[in-house]
Amino acid sequence: MEEKSEFKQKLDTQLNELEAQVDKLKAKAKEATEEAKVKYNELIDELEPKIAEGKAKLKELADTADDAWDDVKEGAASIWDQMKSTFSKVADRFDKDDEPEVTAEPDVTEEPKA
Template identity: 45%
Template sequence: MSEKNAYEQKLRAKLDELQAELDKMRAKARGAEADARIDQEKEVDRLEAKREEMREKLDELRNSSDDAWDDVKAGAERAWDSLSDSLEKARSRFK
């Protein structure tokens, strides 16, 4: 397996885990009181938008040539770092 394929599979697994966590957050938001529910649902919406951006980066990675994949990988890592930071902040608000 090439490094590119291994990295792609790793990102795909992380995105699947993230989606499961977002689903849990959305379910928890549904059970919150009205004001908190609105804020929590907005937060989950923002995270899902970032997750979609990450999925698009994964598509770019998958479709990149071997020569260009290092650049695409760097962009994907920046997007993942941003998503991870946002997720960490959201976790603290959902406790």
Template identity: 35%
Template sequence: MTDRDAFVQKMKAQIDEWNAEIDKLEAQARGAQADQQAKYDEELKKMRDQRDTAQAKMEEAKKAGDAAWDDMQDGMRKAWDSMSSAFEQARARFK
């Protein structure tokens, strides 16, 4: 398995985890009082946007050739870390 394949698998697992978390929080939001509903909807949108960005980055990594992957590897990892952090911050606001 190449470094790129391992990275893509890690991204896929994280996206799957995020999808499960979004589903859980959507259920929580549905049970919220009206004054909290808008806040939950806003945070869920941010989480979905981060997930969608991560999926696009994952597809970019999957399609990159070996030479291109070598050139973009550090940038991809930094972007992934940033997306993960933003997702976690949005999730933390649910508490």
């Protein structure tokens, strides 16, 4: 069950990184023009529920029995993909120098070890 533990740790770390990046976006939005501020806030508002969803999946993962691991793992990977997509929108709309970096997603391609 080492893979489950490793996956949980990676996802937890990445969620924390995304929260830190959202905090940076909030700070940047405060200093932006009104038009840019609206766009930042729209993206932040889109991302925050996905982070909350990711945290819920992480809790579910911790409480999951081994036989349900695959379903939870797929759900967590899907949420991660949605969060990366949202950060890509940020990168496309704003200055590349300040573009938030999204780390690699957890490796969900391997089968769980028994």
